[in-house]
Amino acid sequence: MTTLNTQAQTNGKYTQVNGIKMYYEVHGSGSPLVLIHGGGSTIKTNFSRIMPQFAKTHQVIAVELQAHGHTGDRNAPETFTQDADDIAELLTQLKINTADFLGFSNGGQTCIELGLRHANKVRKLVIASAFYSRDAVSPEFWKGFEQPDFKYMPQVYKDEYLKIGTAEGLMNMFNKDVERMHNFTGWTDEQLKSITAPTFVVIGNQDLPTPEHAAKMSRLFPKGQMAVLPGTHGSYIGEAYLPKPESKIPDLFVDMVNEFLID
Template structure:
């Protein structure tokens, strides 16, 4: 009987995922001069997904988005110069990205949401919580950076001589998948991300301490963002928690550049996220 009960539960889960997948819609919104691309998946309490640098929705969240959409209304966004969202003649910064998301939420008439960011997307999540705290219910921060010391020595020096050849091929392919033959757009995205990281400044401790929402920090034990930095961030956040999982940058969520394409770790990570979000 237990076996049949398990199979029945499994079938219900798959059916729920498939039904929500059919509810996916793609949109553009006029936001602060941008034609901002976003997707809505599933139903439930809003959960905003913010991708990593040089990434798309699919390359950052392709493994976990269908699982999250089974119980949330997922709003996944591609930020300035990334994926379907074209670049414009305007500075790019984490603060500007945060303001763009805040404007999008007002356009969608969403008063408050949970936020899940990966890498650069996590830094944007922190800026949303600092600049627009009324919009945030909970934060999930995967490989979040808030201080330059959170990266290994020499990391930022590498941007001084970075070229497109240094960009991981899966990320280049992901951009070209949604923008076929747009090498100019690919280079613009790369240059934007490099320029932003060159001038990255620490977020003040006082601003981090001012984030009053429950926050879950997730790091890989071999992450590009040092686990020690993640622990420091989780302790600085007034309602912070931390999970360290085995693996490299993004492996916990099955990001496109990570090994183990058949790993079950993304499912485990989603289960941990769901437990946090539903408390």
Template sequence: MKRKSAFILLLLISAFSQINAQQQTGKYASVNGLKMYYEIHGSGQPLVLIHGGGSTLQSSFGRILPELAKTHRVIAVEMQAHGHTADIDRPLSFEQDADDVAALLKELHIEKADIMGFSNGGTTSLQIAIRHPEIVHKLILASALYKRDGMPAGFFDGFSNATLDVMPKSLKAAYLEANPDPKGLQRMFDRDVARMKGFTDISDTDIKAIQAPALVVNESINGVLPDHALLLSRTLPHAQLVIFPGGHGAYMGEIDSPNKHSKMPDALLILINEFLQN
């Protein structure tokens, strides 16, 4: 009986230690008037992860983040109005997100980093490379959009009457896990809808000015069009392209991916490590 009690006590201590470690992982930094949430995992060359729209760092990168942290110093952020990072009274834009990430790296005394962005985070990553080229070592552009016609026909029309009901349940749950505030969830949704409705093309001139080596990653269906990813890879001066089968973010195990046991994230990790190390 004593042994059983001691065993249970050890389990409880271990559980509390893990919870405490998780709580200590996340931090906040004051950047451009925003109290931005970020987490740092691992060590080595800095790698910034920027989540997609309507997402958190966990819902976008939860599958691959632990593996990336084995070989990199991962700085995973949550942008304005997303996850742990509350909204503030200022416009939400990809340009502002880019400036916030740059300010965070300055706060952390990181002069140069690899940048990986998924979906909206990929567009933000492009803006970082355009507006703050000095801080970018290499780019991983996962399902990144830079022209409106890069999405399937009718995509932008869907935002005209969009309501929170259309948001995937998995993304809602991920937000509420980070911030259990239904009003914050609605605010994030409204902000992202407004940003996408007002999205304008990034000029080819700006894309061609990006000198950082880039890995363009895309899905084959139900997301950014493969032809758009091909165009982006050809417009960037130093880019490589890989297209995975499946829908939006399935190749990296994004939380809404239908196959939770897919091996594609393992293949992506191999490609990422080879790209960043060469």
């Protein structure tokens, strides 16, 4: 088990979820919107730019998943199915029957599992910079998981984690994220077609997955929509890896998502 710094942020909370001590934050008021971070990330690295804006119109529930950030680990690999089950259990504990979900990168893949496994809790999904099959990205991407090198993990992710946890915990997170992607098989077209929730697929025009893959994915969802925004993987949400404080694109992203989420 990983030793974590238990000093949470002022508005952060912990609860026991499926055998782990899970960290989450609640901001704002209104209809619930769950923010799900990507691999190697925390709430802060992925969502610090856009979370305050969403909190103006929603009750934002931002989570940190198994082995990430403040949240503990279990003696089992990370899986998108387990992440989805952990989030669903958290919402049950919070007495939230249904919510909207926004997942970035690996968080978008967790959204797919939420749509498949917990459809009764899902009102709408926003899948940002994620993919559902291995052919979405280049073969070189997958080769990187065969002999992973810790030095290629973005330094900003390392620094942010080490404000929270230990060097041992950081390496544990890295290894578990690598293992999950090394074993990634994705989902079938038929599985995506079975997700009935309205789903908004967003991609950057210079993203890791191609816009062509995102277009195919959005068409498989029975109630799918799609947008391509200028930017790289996460830059259009103001993600910490490639920050552009002067950019207005994250504001546009928030406006587009809010319009999608309106009944």
